[in-house]
Amino acid sequence: MPELSDATYRQIAALMHETVGLSFSDSKKALVSARLSQRVQQLSLDSFDAYLGRITTDADAAEFQVAVDLLTTNETYFFREPQHFELLEQELNRLRPQSLSVWSAASSFGDEAYSIAMLLSDLQQQGRLGSDWSILGTDISDRVLRSARQAVYPEARLRFVSPQRLKRYCLRGEGEAEGLVQIQDRLAERVQFGQLNLCRPIEPLGPFDVVFLRNVLIYFDSDTKRAVVDRVLALLRPGGLFFIGTAECRVPCATPLQSLAPGVFRRLPGPAR
Known part of the structure; x- marks a missing residue:
């Protein structure tokens, strides 16, 4: 060795x-x-x-x-930190938007992006969200992005997905694929994935109504965290929701934010301070 x-x-x-x-x-x-x-x-x-x-x-x-x-550790699962999805649902219930653009900025294997897609699809079917919604998942790792596009997961990763959603949006494997779950095409096609280095200037994207940047800031030092967060928030519309991991504490940035809940912020109007 x-x-x-x-x-x-x-x-x-x-x-x-x-x-x-x-x-x-x-x-x-x-x-x-x-x-x-x-x-x-x-x-x-x-x-x-x-x-x-x-x-x-x-x-x-x-x-x-x-x-x-x-x-980089890519441990993840569907509906991780469920309180974030509950808050997003409450916000969309209040606003009932006709269109919505969501960015999963550190999407890893896609669990987060497809969790969001399940929620938005449910809201659309219930008439609480228009049909014009989309999700972009980005990550620096080509390996995890290839896996995300395949949309096949071990059953254990979907342990917090309700039986109703499993029936609506997933296909269970049989035979050699037993123990695996595939996201149905009609849901998977609403999610796009692309490779992106958050530490470099970001090509024109967005603007987004909701941004998830969860459980990635732990890999950066304080100066890099601040630069990454401000770079990401520049693509979030004023009034939009910004999610980080609940264990990542107060987000360091110059962009004005309002704290709503642990790991959840609203971008306020106005220039960076």
Whole structure:
């Protein structure tokens, strides 16, 4: 098993920070070593230095993406933090909009985006939302986006989906696919996915009425968090809802916000402070 030296670790950490904004303190060295060591062995490399050489060359951009995938945790499931979906439903019940544009800005495997789609589809069928609604899911990881587009999940990931929604929007696998669930095409087609680095200028998107940026800010240092949040909020309409993870505390940004509930904010009119 190769050993990750302090010097090489600092170079890997610096590369991840400069390119995708990931922040790894000295205390995360063991975690980085554990997540990358198996990959180093799979490539038959004799050191982490050799692996660093691989991911820093333009010719091996694909391997850099593999490293990013390994260093970011993508644990997720449908209707995670259900109070956020309840608040969104209450807000839409109040407004009854005819159109709605939602952005899942760190969509991972798509659980969040398809959860939102289930809720919006229900509201449309009940006459509480117009038919002109759409969801965009973005992530930096090409691997998780490919999985999201396939829209196939282990049953355990849908443990908080009601039996009624499972019947309306999902197909259960049989035979070799037993234990898997596929999102029905009529719902999946309402969700689009694309690759996006939140730490770089964002191409023209939006504007959006609702933005979810949950459980991703934990990977960034304070300066990067502030830049990412303001960059994302620039695409949220004044009055729109902004969701972060309930454990991510007060959101650092210059954009004026009103706190509504843990992890939920409304963007206020006016320029960034």
